[in-house]
């Protein structure tokens with residue numbers, strides 16, 4: 424009897440797990456389209472292992488150190504690649520400490536006419552600059568591996584009409600302190616980014632154990648991304664050994680999204696126990712790559728993105744603001760009071776979060792008039808904060824500075 428009962432329990436479990444995580448044909452197709460030769464060719468081109476043709480000239484990208492002559496070639500090469508898929512590559516220049524940097528990105532616009540879809544973005548990103556400062560400096564794993572996977576995502580997904588917008592972003596000046604991604608994230612509207620997947624070093628597995636790490640904070644937005652990677656890895660099945668790292672590292676561009684209150688994770692090789700020995704040296708070359716591991720890493724990142732961007736069931740009315748431009752927060756910077764104007768509902772809930780994701784203020788109230796005034800806690804430190812205001816199933820997200 425006992426044995427029989429266990430068998431039934433097992434069947435029930437199998438039934439639930441297969442219904443919860445059934446394969447979707449579209450995602451399966453995308454994962455099978457991820458091509459290791461295509462990935463490796465782009466890595467070789469970015470890391471000077473083979474030539475590139477830029478503006479009809481044969482050339483070699485010998486390094487990608489910030490503000491060098493050769494990183495400008497890399498930027499042009501990336502633009503050319505994105506444009507070749509029918510996307511429009513955009514340069515986003517910025518200046519830091521007198522140096523000129525530029526992010527390169529392309530947007531794949533949502534095919535759905537739904538307002539919710541049009542307002543929401545998924546991000547896949549990687550930095551394209553590298554270290555050390557040397558005239559020849561390959562940066563194959565750090566981070567031609569990530570850049571090539573973003574370009575591969577664009578190559579495959581740009582052929583489809585998807586309900587959500589996708590940002591394909593390649594950041595500059597990561598190695599100088601995440602400067603490019605900070606600049607980029609500061610231009611985004613809060614609440615519009617559903618998930619950002621940052622790829623930084625995804626091709627080294629020296630001991631063949633298939634371990635990969637997901638750096639994620641223990642908060643809802645990040646968990647949604649981590650869980651997506653975990654479920655795609657088992658459902659399709661990709662076969663990586665994934666570990667969630669929390670507390671996470673802040674040492675790559677995902678942390679810029681966090682600083683501006685957007686959900687993100689870092690997807691990286693085993694940076695705890697089996698890290699690339701060529702890291703930040705002139706030995707960071709493709710000869711250290713584990714190609715089948717790299718292929719799996721790219722499949723998982725692109726598969727997770729495809730699953731997100733094609734699944735209209737992931738959109739909820741509470742996920743974004745419907746009337747972002749109607750409610751105003753002022754003043755900003757804030758001293759000790761914040762005002763919200765144009766409130767038209769009977770009950771609102773206000774939540775203020777710091778950049779670590781900790782809630783420092785949480786209150787429900789019944790507005791007496793169209794403008795609400797909130798007294799900030801006296802203990803509040805100067806800095807950047809996120810406030811969300813929920814009313815009648817809508818959510819308004821804003822950032823503000825206290826000083």
Ligand SMILES: [Zn+2]
Nearest residue numbers: 565566623624
């Ligand atoms: Zn890196």
